[in-house]
Amino acid sequence: MTAALGTPRVPVWRDVRVLKWVAQIIVVAIAVAIVVWLYGNYVENASRQNIPTDMGFLDNPASFQITGNSLSQNAPVRDALYQGFLNTLRVSVVAIVAATVLGTVIGIARLSTNWVVRQLATVYVEAVRNIPLALFLTAGFLVVVLGVFPQITDAWDLAGLAVVSNRGVAVPWFEGSGAGLLVLFGAGAVAWFAAAKWRGRVADRTGALPRSGLWGFGAFAVVVAVGWGIFGYSYTLPSLDGRGTIGGIRIDPSFFALFFALTIYTASHIAEIVRGSIQAVARGQAEAADAVALSGFQRMWYVILPQALRIGLPPIGNQYLNLIKNSSLGAAIGYYDMTLVAKTTVGNGSPAVPVFFLVMVVYIAISLIVSALVNVANRRFALVER
Amino acid sequence: MTNWLPGDCREANERFVGTDDAEWGIMNPITRRAAAALVTLTLVGAACTSDGGSTGDSTPAGTDAPGETTAPGATTAPGDTVEVVQADESKLDAVQSAGVFKCGTRDALPGFATLDDSGEHIGFDSDFCRVIAAAVLGDATAVDMVDLETDARFTALQSGEVDALVRNTTWTASRDGNEGATFLQPTFYDGQGMMVASDSGFASITDMDNVTICVAQGTTTEGNAAAEATRLGLAWEVRPFENVDLIQEAFIAGQCDGWSSDTSQLTGLRSVYPDGPDALVILPEVFSKEPLAPAVADGDTTWAQAVNWAIFATIQGEEFGITSENIDTFATTADPNIQKFLGQVVEGDAVLDPGLGLPTDFAYQVIKQVGNYAEIFDRNLAPLGLERGVNALWSDGGLMYSPPYR
Numbered sequence: 001m002t003a004a005l006g007t008p009r010v011p012v013w014r015d016v017r018v019l020k021w022v023a024q025i026i027v028v029a030i031a032v033a034i035v036v037w038l039y040g041n042y043v044e045n046a047s048r049q050n051i052p053t054d055m056g057f058l059d060n061p062a063s064f065q066i067t068g069n070s071l072s073q074n075a076p077v078r079d080a081l082y083q084g085f086l087n088t089l090r091v092s093v094v095a096i097v098a099a100t101v102l103g104t105v106i107g108i109a110r111l112s113t114n115w116v117v118r119q120l121a122t123v124y125v126e127a128v129r130n131i132p133l134a135l136f137l138t139a140g141f142l143v144v145v146l147g148v149f150p151q152i153t154d155a156w157d158l159a160g161l162a163v164v165s166n167r168g169v170a171v172p173w174f175e176g177s178g179a180g181l182l183v184l185f186g187a188g189a190v191a192w193f194a195a196a197k198w199r200g201r202v203a204d205r206t207g208a209l210p211r212s213g214l215w216g217f218g219a220f221a222v223v224v225a226v227g228w229g230i231f232g233y234s235y236t237l238p239s240l241d242g243r244g245t246i247g248g249i250r251i252d253p254s255f256f257a258l259f260f261a262l263t264i265y266t267a268s269h270i271a272e273i274v275r276g277s278i279q280a281v282a283r284g285q286a287e288a289a290d291a292v293a294l295s296g297f298q299r300m301w302y303v304i305l306p307q308a309l310r311i312g313l314p315p316i317g318n319q320y321l322n323l324i325k326n327s328s329l330g331a332a333i334g335y336y337d338m339t340l341v342a343k344t345t346v347g348n349g350s351p352a353v354p355v356f357f358l359v360m361v362v363y364i365a366i367s368l369i370v371s372a373l374v375n376v377a378n379r380r381f382a383l384v385e386r
Numbered sequence: 387m388t389n390w391l392p393g394d395c396r397e398a399n400e401r402f403v404g405t406d407d408a409e410w411g412i413m414n415p416i417t418r419r420a421a422a423a424l425v426t427l428t429l430v431g432a433a434c435t436s437d438g439g440s441t442g443d444s445t446p447a448g449t450d451a452p453g454e455t456t457a458p459g460a461t462t463a464p465g466d467t468v469e470v471v472q473a474d475e476s477k478l479d480a481v482q483s484a485g486v487f488k489c490g491t492r493d494a495l496p497g498f499a500t501l502d503d504s505g506e507h508i509g510f511d512s513d514f515c516r517v518i519a520a521a522v523l524g525d526a527t528a529v530d531m532v533d534l535e536t537d538a539r540f541t542a543l544q545s546g547e548v549d550a551l552v553r554n555t556t557w558t559a560s561r562d563g564n565e566g567a568t569f570l571q572p573t574f575y576d577g578q579g580m581m582v583a584s585d586s587g588f589a590s591i592t593d594m595d596n597v598t599i600c601v602a603q604g605t606t607t608e609g610n611a612a613a614e615a616t617r618l619g620l621a622w623e624v625r626p627f628e629n630v631d632l633i634q635e636a637f638i639a640g641q642c643d644g645w646s647s648d649t650s651q652l653t654g655l656r657s658v659y660p661d662g663p664d665a666l667v668i669l670p671e672v673f674s675k676e677p678l679a680p681a682v683a684d685g686d687t688t689w690a691q692a693v694n695w696a697i698f699a700t701i702q703g704e705e706f707g708i709t710s711e712n713i714d715t716f717a718t719t720a721d722p723n724i725q726k727f728l729g730q731v732v733e734g735d736a737v738l739d740p741g742l743g744l745p746t747d748f749a750y751q752v753i754k755q756v757g758n759y760a761e762i763f764d765r766n767l768a769p770l771g772l773e774r775g776v777n778a779l780w781s782d783g784g785l786m787y788s789p790p791y792r
Binding site: 045046048049050051052057060063064065067068073138141142145146147151153166167241242243244253254331332333334336340343344346347348349351352 | 537541544558561565566596604612624625627638639641643
């Protein structure tokens with residue numbers, strides 16, 4: 001046998017480059033086939049039972065009302081689902097902000113040199129994160145809303161500023177369109193950010209104290225006050241009226257219970273992330289801060305926390321996703337989030353599979369968007385190593 | 387377990403079944419090769435099964451179910467249960483060959499379906515589950531009660547998790563059309579009402595303006611309440627809860643002024659209220675039609691008819707005056723209508739089989755084992771204080787009417 005010149009050709013079926021591609025294609029083909037098969041099964045079985053598989057139900061009247069919402073019961077299912085989506089966003093956004101603040105405070109307290117503070121924080125974290133959220137929520141509703149809050153007939157009137165009863169907490173609220181207010185507060189936030197940025201540059205140049213928080217808040221207040229004057233918003237105070245309240249805005253008790261449960265529960269997880277992140281910051285950083293005679297607060301605020309939150313950002317982002325998904329548990333106590341609207345419309349004659357498919361797609365979209373935002377922030381804040 | 391395989395398939399399968407799982411860990415190469423061969427043979431066996439399944443003549447679980455038409459679906463290998471609904475096979479055959487009827491019900495509605503001290507389902511709906519089992523299988527106890535949450539009930543029916551739904555379900559057009567359910571003869575004609583605290587001062591729903599109404603989630607109740615408030619020009623805030631326990635807590639705490647549901651349910655809930663029934667009062671208005679009907683999955687007329695006639699048997703039984711107590715005295719009846727109804731052999735071996743796929747004596751079994759409509763009502767709903775009302779027989783001015791059995 002004469003030896004072949006050059007490298008022998010590898011046959012196609014043993015060529016690693018080819019095999020890699022073939023394997024990938026097979027996996028994709030199997031995945032696609034499973035999805036197609038499941039979908040085909042569903043469509044076939046549903047049509048055999050005369051269950052609609054299209055989205056035509058979205059135009060039917062919802063025939064139920066969403067608690068605390070002015071949407072008419074004759075509005076289409078589409079609008080009811082949209083209001084449910086907004087309710088999911090409302091409770092999620094507010095709870096995310098509150099849980100982040102509370103979680104950070106508790107996380108720092110976990111490392112406090114004060115024994116009592118440290119132990120209290122530990123008890124909080126261990127107690128809260130080891131209780132299932134659904135239980136926590138139901139118990140919170142039964143104990144706090146139904147147990148502590150008074151009946152409407154003897155509601156607490158807090159100096160005319162709030163009326164608290166187990167039918168909700170009424171607080172002063174603005175009259176007029178919410179969108180205009182949102183723009184106004186958005187402008188205020190931009191002013192805050194710009195002022196803070198400017199003070200930072202001034203501090204860098206002159207070495208003066210930045211006081212960016214103070215300046216920022218001042219800018220915010222000025223913008224909002226001026227806008228308020230120009231657009232002429234007024235507000236109303238809540239007051240008791242028979243078996244309800246008039247004026248202001250009434251925060252639904254189910255919103256209240258869900259907001260507290262989500263905040264307290266998620267904060268316990270965020271606290272552990274914050275604690276871990278602080279401990280992950282090199283010890284030398286704290287020592288360096290001490291060496292330049294920073295106070296305890298300055299050391300934490302300017303040196304440790306910025307580095308710790310950089311480490312903690314991705315896992316905290318995960319907690320945000322969990323919080324958004326957990327908000328669907330509010331259905332149990334009657335908070336009309338997207339899930340409860342979906343369940344109710346299915347109970348009133350909409351086909352289950354398309355409704356829940358739609359809701360799942362929306363949850364996935366929300367999660368992916370939040371995830372993308374966290375990734376952007378993470379890339380922006382990540383330590384650039386050279 | 388393998389005796390339903392055709393002969394040449396049986397051997398392979400038995401050899402495979404004989405292989406203990408525990409041996410697989412310590413096999414030498416020869417055993418392993420043999421095992422591989424066995425697996426191959428089993429696959430062949432499985433193939434044989436799907437070809438030869440229809441030739442099998444035994445029913446699993448040893449029931450002597452009537453109508454020995456063994457269903458193809460019942461004897462295929464476990465891996466073949468791909469389709470949720472078998473197009474060419476009626477649920478009737480499947481239930482008869484399985485020997486057990488899976489009834490979608492619940493466990494927390496006084497009078498309709500609750501659990502007694504021994505964990506048995508008792509109640510009006512539970513008894514109608516037994517009626518269907520008695521008619522289809524000849525055994526009222528051959529029923530598997532599956533407790534379903536309100537929002538899961540139609541999915542369970544569509545997916546075949548339950549064979550029929552006897553779960554206090556209102557028959558509406560949207561459910562008929564969109565949920566893939568076929569509704570049958572209503573077992574109870576109900577209507578939505580309002581319950582308030584006795585000391586609330588409300589005497590009529592028109593007094594209730596600017597109030598909060600608590601209801602159960604995922605029902606038609608929410609929509610009815612909203613529609614009624616709109617119709618009367620009243621401001622009602624409708625607050626939905628996941629279950630009646632939470633509604634009761636909210637009601638006791640004064641979060642709700644009214645508790646709205648079907649009047650039959652309200653009667654049941656009132657009877658077990660912690661402060662006693664007198665603490666609550668049900669307002670006189672009934673503001674919706676709620677025909678509570680059993681439902682089966684769409685597209686299976688044979689099964690729907692069988693369930694329907696099981697229900698009718700209780701009504702017809704009451705009309706004839708036949709009860710579980712006196713049914714055997716009708717053995718010598720001369721009334722040809724009753725003879726046909728009870729499936730009695732009249733002359734020679736002449737017996738009416740209307741071709742419903744049910745045993746000819748199904749009505750006898752239903753009434754003997756469970757009772758007629760009046761017995762079921764009196765046993766479960768009368769103790770709650772519910773009157774027959776529109777649920778009386780048509781001959782007494784009610785709505786209960788069975789088509790003739792002939």
